[in-house]
Amino acid sequence: MVAASAGNHAQGVALAARELGIHATIYMPIGAALPKLEATSGYGAEVVLHGTVFDETLLAALEFAERTGAVMIPPYDHPDVVAGQGTLAFEILDQVPDVENVVVPVGGGGLISGVASAFAQLAPELGREVRIIGVQAANAASYPPSLAAGEPVSITTAPTISDGIAVGRPGSLNFEIIRRTVDEIVTVTDDETAAALVVLLERTKLVVEPAGAVGVAAAITGKLAVTGPTVFLLSGGNIDPMVMERIVSRGLAASGRYLIVGIPLPDRPGQLATIADLIADANANVVEVLHTRHGNGLQITEVEIEIHMETRGPTHAEHVLDQLRAAGYRPRVGG
Structure with a gap:
């Protein structure tokens, strides 16, 4: 099998392949966070570094699959991936049964499309709709222009600390689900995300990678207009300590x-x-x-x-x- 990922999907595929006794080739961007890289190779996957942005990495993985016949495990644009991500909705309801808002980091759109579609289907049973809000890094925000255009559009991403959601084009399946089921998409800057990481470290004692902290960044900057019980998905803790040191300094300055x-x-x-x-x-x-x-x-x-x-x-x-x-x-x- 083969997959492309900035790190989190990579680790999941690598672990699954090891447990199933299958060889996995994982394409990751050049400059991927060291903890993600080491964990992926530590699970036994063959890691290939390719591309300076994720879209180049994904294209290389697709070409490898076509050339070798390896099964491609998409990072977000596939019904099975969306369905798997949707199970988070049940975990949220187990822990916060009266939830009214869910705030989700967005890259290609797999996580939020799964969560949003699950809550949309559960609405009749719950007797209410749960508001779903997506948050993107401003330097890699492909959904606002895509939603405005009515179809997925490609953007040129700029460097961002939120490497886990730095995707230049929405997934086709994900876009259609998000267009129907997500209430709002907002963006945050890297400085705002860095400040959120500091808040999470100080106030909640949680180590969160930048891509997982964008929802909190949107909240503390007042970009979310929510009331009632609200859940923020902190979707990853794979951050290089050296990078964390720089980000914390940036976050302290930003705050x-x-x-x-x-x-x-x-x-x-x-x-x-x-x-x-x-x-x-x-x-x-x-x-x-x-x-x-x-x-x-x-x-x-x-x-x-x-x-x-x-x-x-x-x-x-x-x-x-x-x-x-x-x-x-x-x-x-x-x-």
Whole structure:
């Protein structure tokens, strides 16, 4: 058998193949998250890295299946895959029987089309409709233009931390189901997703990969208008620790808790100490300091320092900036 996946589908197919004693060839994008790559090969699958975006990876897997006769296990665009994903609806009802909204990450559309079709069929038995909302990464949001066009359309995806849902074209079967059964599709930026990962780590103690956190990102940014019991599907925890470190830093910055400022200063002794005192008086914590005489726009008599500091949120960060401005400095956010 053969499959294409950024990582989660890959692991499922690899494990199933091992249990059935079948050889599996899994195509994954170049740069796939290391934990996904290692887990897939650890289950005994042959991993082939191909393509910088998932659509290229999927095409290579389809060509391999045609060339070799291997059975293709589609990642989302197949009735059996949709039916399997739909079993999540029963798990949700077991745990949250009064659920009114379900928020689902969306890539090609397999997960949400399965969940949405299941809830649509269960509506008469439940005596109510459950609202289904999909969330896509803004850099790989193929469904909004497809729904507007009335048919699946291909987009050029941009790099995104949500690699698990970075798909440039909706599945044909998935599109038709989503068009009929999903109430809304919204998008979130990578910064918003990074901030959501920080919230999940701090408040729920859950390690979630970016693709699984987009629903929470939509919620904390106010992009969802929901009331009543709401379920967020956190669809994956396969995140490289090195990537997590960068994303957490990005998330802290996006949520106003990690502030980077560049400050031009007169090139004379004591200026750094003065700046440090101002920041300390504002109760921020300096993490890193960089010093240069070669910044853009600097006068010959000036230097620039770039200060990285921890703050307690947007209001506190603005207070720190106000303190610096009140002392006559010109802080530039972002360094």
